[in-house]
Structures are given as C-alpha cells and as structure tokens.
Amino acid sequence: MIRKLVFPVRKILHGTLRKLFNFLPRKRRFAVYRNFVDCNPTPNERLVLKIADTREELEACFALLHEAYVDSGFMNPDPSGMRVTIYHALPTTTTLCAKYDDQVVGTLSLIRESVLGFPLQRIFDLTALREKKGNIAEVSALAVHKRFRRTGGSILFPLMKFMYEYCTTFFDTRHLVIAVNPRHIEMYESLLFFRRLTQNVVENYDFVNGAPAVGATLDLRSAPEIFKKHYDNKPPKRNLYAFFTQVRLPNIRLPQRRFYTTNDPVLTPELLDHFFNVRTNVFAQLSDRKKCLMHTIYDLPAYKDVLPVVPEGNKDETGRRRHRRFSVRCPARFLVVAPDGAENRVDLEIIQLSRYGFQAHALVLVPVNVWGEITIQLGPAEVSRIQVAASRESEGGIYGFRLGEPDLIWRKFVNALYSGSTHADLENATRFMTDR
Missing domain, CATH: 2.40.10.220 (predicted glycosyltransferase like domains)
Incomplete structure (x- = not known):
C-alpha cells in the first residue's frame, strides 16, 4: 500500500515545487536553470555525432522523431512509423544524429532557406531578421531517445555542440530560428539565450498537429560573448561557453570537404524514392506548385523518375532560374x-x-x-x-x-x-x- 502511494505523492510534490518555482522572478529563475547544466567535456567514447547520410541512419532518425512527436501529441501515428516532411527532402537540409553503441539516440535537422522557405514562417514573420546580415537556418525535428531523456544532457548537449560547430564552421549560418512548445521555451531562453520573435504564443501550429508554439532566434555571432558572460566562471560541467567554443569533442565527426561548399546533401534518387514515395506519401500530397518547385531543385535527369509528376497544364516555370546557383x-x-x-x-x-x-x-x-x-x-x-x-x-x-x-x-x-x-x-x- 505504501509503495502505491509513493508515486502519487512524488507527482504532487513535483507539481507543487514547479508552481512555486514559476513564482520566482524571471532573472532568478533563469539563473537556476543554468545551474542545472550538465555538459560533460569528455563524453563517453561510445557516443558518436555525425551527419545522417545512410538509409539506415535516416530511417532511425525519422523513427525516433516519430516516437517523440507521437508521445508529445505533436503528430498522429503514421503507418510508416516515421516522421518525414518535405523539408527533409531538400538538399539544403542537414540531419544530424547522435549514435550510442551504433544506435541512433538523438537527432535534429537544420533547414536552410530555399524556395520552400521555413516551416515556422507559416506563423512567424521573419522580415526583420532577414534584414540583418547573415544566413538563417531553422532548428527542427529535435528528439532524444527516452532512455537518455533523464540522464542530464548526456545526449542533448553534445548534439547542441555539434549543431553549433557545424553551423559556424560549415553551414554558413548566422541566425538560428526555432518554433517550440511554450513549455520548453524557457530552456532555450535561459540556457542558450534565444530571443523571442514575438511575445505572442501561436495557439494552433499545424506543423505540429495544432499544438501551441513560440518562435525565437539566436545570433551565433554574438552568442560566444553572451555565453562567456554567464558561464565563464562555472566549473567545466556547467560551463557552456567553454563547451561550445573551446572544448574539442573527438566524438564529433565533421564532414571532410575538399571544397568550401556550405551544404552536405545526401539524398540520392534512390533515397528520395524510398522515403518520399515508397515508405510515405509525402510527394503525392504536395500541391502542384510544390511539385514543380521540387523539379527546379532536383533538375537532373537521374531524379526525374522519382519526383512527383506535375500535370502538364499546371507546370509553373516562375520558380526556375536561368542558371543554377x-x-x-x-x-x-x-x-x-x-x-x-x-x-x-x-x-x-x-x-x-x-x-x-x-x-x-x-x-x-x-x-x-x-x-x-x-x-x-x-x-x-x-x-x-x-x-x-x-x-x-x-x-x-x-x-x-x-x-x-x-x-x-x-x-x-x-x-x-x-x-x-x-x-x-x-x-x-x-x-x-x-x-x-
């Protein structure tokens, strides 16, 4: 009987403490959040962080994302067991993964701007951000395996560091943007110093099954100075400034590039067909305009047979450029x-x-x-x-x-x-x- 009472008592106590915590002033509350940072500068060597570039890795990332989104109510179960969107089909999107003992346990996707824009621009105005210098990328499709969700930041922080290094070194990105549930926005504000795009909460974001969302942005050029101000005096496991800007993680496998290009596209015609035609019906559900745009993005003969067919009368040439860039x-x-x-x-x-x-x-x-x-x-x-x-x-x-x-x-x-x-x-x- 006593054991049966333990869980409800703990749940009630946890809820009470959270309510009391929320009464703290915002500045004090954020300082408390930062004291719980756990960014181990020497992660277990069994952890590997890399770009997901094989069919098996991409399937594992999309399956992990599906599990996390279904559990959170951000999507209904899909027959494929994966969460795959049209943005994953773009050569300007890079999917990062964290693998532990060769199993994918964490993932996020970085979406560079393309003719399809960003997911969050459906609900947030990016005009002011676009007027600033530097390219923008949306951080999307973040998920950590439930086995590691209660182990501090053992997967999350190395994945965030990988994202930071990749964006600042390879992806030619200055501004990150995110759309997150209001329950999670304070983590991004307090730990990583994201700033809200607007103070308003969007109550119905169709990209995540109608859940509410808050938009925020981070300037990667000014981030090191802000991180130093708030973290430089903390011990190594709490020092996100050193973790992001000074620590070298041998676990991270950055792409080996012969040339100074800024994208790492991995989708062959076979992979596009597998994920967007065979396993899911993402291509079939596109509007005629988006189908046409996919042909402008992948305008090579090898891709023609796997891209969605555009009805002859609906072909739109307005998205085509005279020469590819x-x-x-x-x-x-x-x-x-x-x-x-x-x-x-x-x-x-x-x-x-x-x-x-x-x-x-x-x-x-x-x-x-x-x-x-x-x-x-x-x-x-x-x-x-x-x-x-x-x-x-x-x-x-x-x-x-x-x-x-x-x-x-x-x-x-x-x-x-x-x-x-x-x-x-x-x-x-x-x-x-x-x-x-």
Missing part, C-alpha cells in the same frame, strides 16, 4: 592594375556561384566594370585564377561578378557541381582534379 564560402583576392601601374588589392568572400559568374562580399568598395585578376581558394588545396569584372553592387557590400575565360580548375569544379546533387557526387567528380 551554388552556395559556397571561398576566400578570394581581386587585383586591379590602374593605368599608372598602381595595384589595388581587395579581399573578398565568394558566397554564391554559377557557371557564368559569382557573388562576393567585400568590406571595402570594389571598382565596377573594371577587369582584373581574382585568385580564388576553392578549397584547402584548390586555387583558381580568373579574369573578372564586378558588374553591379547591391546592399551590404555584395557584388556580382562576370567571368572572362575561366581556368581549368574553375571549369572542372563548376561542372562537377552541375553534374550531381549530393556531397558524394562532388567528391567523386573532382577526384581527377589533382591530375592537372
């Missing part, structure tokens, strides 16, 4: 020689390229319609030299450049980008570049 972060130096022989060197960062030109960011003025030589670091060991001219300047020091005659390295690199859609495609297509 690719996101990169390549340092470069532009050299212009004046008639009197004076040399003007301008440091640039190339942020987007196509077969016939590129966009670059400069901190100083670049002469327009003046030809010069640019030296581009395409990767750690790949350098291209081309005659170019800046053709226009847009807001924020972004310049468009047109090319003269591209050199062999540039042509091989861009041709490889156009000929494939996955990270592996690029690596395989450029192995011969060492033979010059």
Whole structure:
C-alpha cells in the first residue's frame, strides 16, 4: 500500500515545487536553470555525432522523431512509423544524429532557406531578421531517445555542440530560428539565450498537429560573448561557453570537404524514392506548385523518375532560374592594375556561384566594370585564377561578378557541381582534379 502511494505523492510534490518555482522572478529563475547544466567535456567514447547520410541512419532518425512527436501529441501515428516532411527532402537540409553503441539516440535537422522557405514562417514573420546580415537556418525535428531523456544532457548537449560547430564552421549560418512548445521555451531562453520573435504564443501550429508554439532566434555571432558572460566562471560541467567554443569533442565527426561548399546533401534518387514515395506519401500530397518547385531543385535527369509528376497544364516555370546557383564560402583576392601601374588589392568572400559568374562580399568598395585578376581558394588545396569584372553592387557590400575565360580548375569544379546533387557526387567528380 505504501509503495502505491509513493508515486502519487512524488507527482504532487513535483507539481507543487514547479508552481512555486514559476513564482520566482524571471532573472532568478533563469539563473537556476543554468545551474542545472550538465555538459560533460569528455563524453563517453561510445557516443558518436555525425551527419545522417545512410538509409539506415535516416530511417532511425525519422523513427525516433516519430516516437517523440507521437508521445508529445505533436503528430498522429503514421503507418510508416516515421516522421518525414518535405523539408527533409531538400538538399539544403542537414540531419544530424547522435549514435550510442551504433544506435541512433538523438537527432535534429537544420533547414536552410530555399524556395520552400521555413516551416515556422507559416506563423512567424521573419522580415526583420532577414534584414540583418547573415544566413538563417531553422532548428527542427529535435528528439532524444527516452532512455537518455533523464540522464542530464548526456545526449542533448553534445548534439547542441555539434549543431553549433557545424553551423559556424560549415553551414554558413548566422541566425538560428526555432518554433517550440511554450513549455520548453524557457530552456532555450535561459540556457542558450534565444530571443523571442514575438511575445505572442501561436495557439494552433499545424506543423505540429495544432499544438501551441513560440518562435525565437539566436545570433551565433554574438552568442560566444553572451555565453562567456554567464558561464565563464562555472566549473567545466556547467560551463557552456567553454563547451561550445573551446572544448574539442573527438566524438564529433565533421564532414571532410575538399571544397568550401556550405551544404552536405545526401539524398540520392534512390533515397528520395524510398522515403518520399515508397515508405510515405509525402510527394503525392504536395500541391502542384510544390511539385514543380521540387523539379527546379532536383533538375537532373537521374531524379526525374522519382519526383512527383506535375500535370502538364499546371507546370509553373516562375520558380526556375536561368542558371543554377551554388552556395559556397571561398576566400578570394581581386587585383586591379590602374593605368599608372598602381595595384589595388581587395579581399573578398565568394558566397554564391554559377557557371557564368559569382557573388562576393567585400568590406571595402570594389571598382565596377573594371577587369582584373581574382585568385580564388576553392578549397584547402584548390586555387583558381580568373579574369573578372564586378558588374553591379547591391546592399551590404555584395557584388556580382562576370567571368572572362575561366581556368581549368574553375571549369572542372563548376561542372562537377552541375553534374550531381549530393556531397558524394562532388567528391567523386573532382577526384581527377589533382591530375592537372
């Protein structure tokens, strides 16, 4: 009889303490949250964090997400046993996973902006955030296996660190955005210093089965300074500043890139067909407009047969660009020689390229319609030299450049980008570049 009473008593006590805790001033309450951080700087070596890039890993991530969302009431059970959305089908989305003893025990997805936008823009206005410098990514589809949900942050914090390192080093992201249940927003505000997009709670968010949601954002460029202010004097297991910015976790397997690209697409035609046609009906449920947009994203012959068919009368060409564009972060130096022989060197960062030109960011003025030589670091060991001219300047020091005659390295690199859609495609297509 006594044992039967223990659980109800504990539940009542827990509820009472939570109510009392909520009466604390916000600043004090957040300080208490930070004292419960448990970010072990030396996680168990059985834990591995990586990009989910195989069918088995992706299935495990989507199944774990399904279990967590069904348990929370954020979705109804799906016959596939997985939660898969159209955003998972995009080459600009990266799914991260945490594996313990080779079993997926944690996952989250990072969604870069594309022609389909972000899930949360259905209910939150991102106009003010887009006016700021830097790319935006939505953190979505977060789930931790229930076996590890009560073990402090043994999976969650390493997964968050992986996200932080990936976004700041590889994913060319400055602003993170999230849409979370109101019950969880204070964790993101107090521990990671997310700021709400609006103080209002959206009472019915259809992306999570009509549950309420709060939107928030974090500027990754200013985050280290904020983390240092609040965590730098704490012991190692409480110091999120050191954990995110100084600690090196051998558990993390960052992608090995030969070139300074910013995405890590993994979906082959076979994987797209498996997850979005065979196991689920995500493609079949798309509007005709979104079906057409998927064809503009995957505009290679190999993908045509697995993409949803667009009725002839509903084809929409408005989403197509004349030339495909690719996101990169390549340092470069532009050299212009004046008639009197004076040399003007301008440091640039190339942020987007196509077969016939590129966009670059400069901190100083670049002469327009003046030809010069640019030296581009395409990767750690790949350098291209081309005659170019800046053709226009847009807001924020972004310049468009047109090319003269591209050199062999540039042509091989861009041709490889156009000929494939996955990270592996690029690596395989450029192995011969060492033979010059």
